[in-house]
Each structure stands twice: as C-alpha cells, then as structure tokens.
Amino acid sequence: MANSGSADAATNGASVRADRLAAASDATRAVHAGERAGRPRVSDSLTTPIVQTSTYAFQDTAELLAYLEGRHASYEYGRLGNPTTRACEEKICELECAEECLVSSSGMNAATTMLLALVPAGGHLVTTTDCYQGTQRFIETVLPKMGISTTVIDPSDLAALERALEEHPVSMFFLESPTNPFMRCVDIPRVKELCAPKGAIVVIDSTFATPINQRPVTLGADVVIHSATKYLAGHHDVLAGAIAGKAELVAAVRKMHHMLGGIIDPHAA
Ligand SMILES: Cc1ncc(COP(=O)(O)O)c(C=O)c1O
Incomplete structure (x- = not known):
C-alpha cells in the first residue's frame, strides 16, 4: 500500500519494508519482521x-x-560496547567513587587485560606472595615474553617495596587487599605515598572486599579490579570482571580490551 505524502520518514520506511517483506520468503519475513521498524534502537524502557x-x-x-x-x-559493534554493559559499568564506577569503569568477562580477564595495557614492554612490576594463583601464573609465564620483570614481596613488607622502588624503574605495584587466600590487608595510603614519587601506579585487586567494604580509589589507588564472580555479584550465577579508576588508565585498558575481546554477555551484565 502506498504512503500518503504526509507520512513521516519512519512510518514510510516501515511501510516500504512491509511491502518488501510481503514478497519475501517465510524465512526472510521471520528474520526481518518487526525489526527496527521506525523505533529508536535503544528503547525508553524505565528499566x-x-x-x-x-x-x-x-x-x-x-x-x-x-x-x-x-x-x-x-x-x-558488541565488542566495542553495549548499553546494558554500560549501565553495569556506571553502577560499579559510582560504588567505587572512580572516574571510569570497564566490565569484562571474568576476573582473570580484568587482571590480564589491565596488566597488558598498563605495564609497558620491558617494564618492572612489583607484586606480592599472597595473590590469586591464576594471576600469579600469568605474571610468571606470560609477562616475561614482553620483557616484563617482576619483584615479588610479602604484602606486609613495605621496606621491600621501598627497596624495589629504589632498585628498578617500577611501572606498577599490583596487589590484592584483602589477599586471596589469607585475607591480609595492606596500608593503601602508605603504598601510594611510596609509589607516587617514583611514578609507579598502584592497582588493587579488591575482590574480597567489594566497594561496600573498601574503596581503594578513595585511599589513593590508581586502579581497582574485581573478580565480580565472587562477592560483588554474590549469587554464584555470574562470571565477570571489573576495572575502575582514573579515566585515562581505564581508557588504555578499554583499548586493549577492544583488541583482546573479553566481552561480558549483556545477560551477565
Ligand atoms: C582475588 C582474585 N582475583 C581474581 C580472580 C579471578 O577471577 P575469575 O575467576 O572471575 O576469573 C580470583 C578468582 O578466584 C580471585 O580470588
């Protein structure tokens, strides 16, 4: 059926599409009917x-x-962003009092993408003995391929941190607080005081705390990461990771994330 001259572009487009579909196969009609027929792509749904x-x-x-x-x-494109995922990122960003947040497919994805993005090739990393095994394995086996060396210290030994900062051009101090598995907590403001003058960024894996119990960014950390699979999601039904912190650092991680593609499914988000 022809459109009247006063029909708006959306109605016109929907009608032309309907005309085309009428002549199409059942399979094509099943796929295309009702899709984007003049409606906004992202709805005004309250939720x-x-x-x-x-x-x-x-x-x-x-x-x-x-x-x-x-x-x-x-x-x-879905690897580069999704409105449902963005809503999740904004919630975590808000809870962490961070400038930006990126949500990814798992805690391991958050840690590995963050490390690959923020430690330069040939850089030096300081981390601690009490650290999730998966992250530890990545630091030991993959980062050396990029010429990244590591000093491993006891989480309570801040003198060892000071020594490492004197002996190496440290790019990052990456630690858990509370730690997995021993739940040891680190003095984040003191760590920041030691690292900042040396230009070393401080990244806290705060999985065991969640932002309800600790907000590392407000204590001086540059970046906080989570295995949202654990306490943050809370119901054992989701695998997810999050990286929050300074906008320019999260932007660098997002760029790496777009390449590596560890996207969270919007249902999980
Ligand atoms: C402190 C910590 N960070 C990271 C991870 C990795 O998270 P995921 O299992 O979501 O990949 C874990 C998992 O146990 C963890 O305990």
Missing part, C-alpha cells in the same frame, strides 16, 4: 533492557558520520 545484539544499525550514512564524529550517541 535497563538486556540489549542482545552483536551489532548496531544507523539510519543512513549521515547518522554514521555523526556517530563517528561524536555528534550522535549510539553503539557500533
């Missing part, structure tokens, strides 16, 4: 919808250009 899509559409080239130039807010 956050689970946006289950791998990619996003633009009305035309002008809208795509506006998106690329930052004049049109939308999403492009």
Whole structure:
C-alpha cells in the first residue's frame, strides 16, 4: 500500500519494508519482521533492557558520520560496547567513587587485560606472595615474553617495596587487599605515598572486599579490579570482571580490551 505524502520518514520506511517483506520468503519475513521498524534502537524502557545484539544499525550514512564524529550517541559493534554493559559499568564506577569503569568477562580477564595495557614492554612490576594463583601464573609465564620483570614481596613488607622502588624503574605495584587466600590487608595510603614519587601506579585487586567494604580509589589507588564472580555479584550465577579508576588508565585498558575481546554477555551484565 502506498504512503500518503504526509507520512513521516519512519512510518514510510516501515511501510516500504512491509511491502518488501510481503514478497519475501517465510524465512526472510521471520528474520526481518518487526525489526527496527521506525523505533529508536535503544528503547525508553524505565528499566535497563538486556540489549542482545552483536551489532548496531544507523539510519543512513549521515547518522554514521555523526556517530563517528561524536555528534550522535549510539553503539557500533558488541565488542566495542553495549548499553546494558554500560549501565553495569556506571553502577560499579559510582560504588567505587572512580572516574571510569570497564566490565569484562571474568576476573582473570580484568587482571590480564589491565596488566597488558598498563605495564609497558620491558617494564618492572612489583607484586606480592599472597595473590590469586591464576594471576600469579600469568605474571610468571606470560609477562616475561614482553620483557616484563617482576619483584615479588610479602604484602606486609613495605621496606621491600621501598627497596624495589629504589632498585628498578617500577611501572606498577599490583596487589590484592584483602589477599586471596589469607585475607591480609595492606596500608593503601602508605603504598601510594611510596609509589607516587617514583611514578609507579598502584592497582588493587579488591575482590574480597567489594566497594561496600573498601574503596581503594578513595585511599589513593590508581586502579581497582574485581573478580565480580565472587562477592560483588554474590549469587554464584555470574562470571565477570571489573576495572575502575582514573579515566585515562581505564581508557588504555578499554583499548586493549577492544583488541583482546573479553566481552561480558549483556545477560551477565
Ligand atoms: C582475588 C582474585 N582475583 C581474581 C580472580 C579471578 O577471577 P575469575 O575467576 O572471575 O576469573 C580470583 C578468582 O578466584 C580471585 O580470588
């Protein structure tokens, strides 16, 4: 059926699509019927919808250009962002009192992506003996391939941290507080005092605390990470990781995340 001259572009588009679909196969009609027929892509639903899509559409080239130039807010491709995941990131960011947050597929993904993004090739890392085994294994076996060396200290031995900072150009002090498995807590403000003058960033794996019990960024940490699989999600039904902290550091991690692709499923987010 032809559209009247007064029909708006959306109605017109939906009608043209309906005409085309009428002539299409059952399979094509099943796939395309009702999809984006003049509706906004991200709905005005009061609650956050689970946006289950791998990619996003633009009305035309002008809208795509506006998106690329930052004049049109939308999403492009699922590995690069998802509105449901973004809502989750904003919640954790808020709870951690951080500038930015990135959510990923697991705690290991958060730790490994963060380390690959923030420790430069040939850099020096300081970490502690009391540390989740998976992270430890990554530091021992993968980081050396990038020429990254490591000093491992006892979490309570801040004199050893001072020595490492004197002896090496330390890029990062990465530690858990509370630690897994022994629940030892580290004096984060003191650690920051020691690391900041040497230009070493401080990253705390705060999995065992959650932001309800500890906010490392407010104590001086540059970045906080989580295995959200644990206490943060709380119900043993989700695998997830989070990285929050200074905007420019989280932006660098996000860039690496876009390449490595450890995306959380929007249902989990
Ligand atoms: C402190 C800590 N960090 C990171 C991880 C890794 O998290 P995930 O199992 O979500 O990959 C764990 C897992 O046990 C952990 O306890």
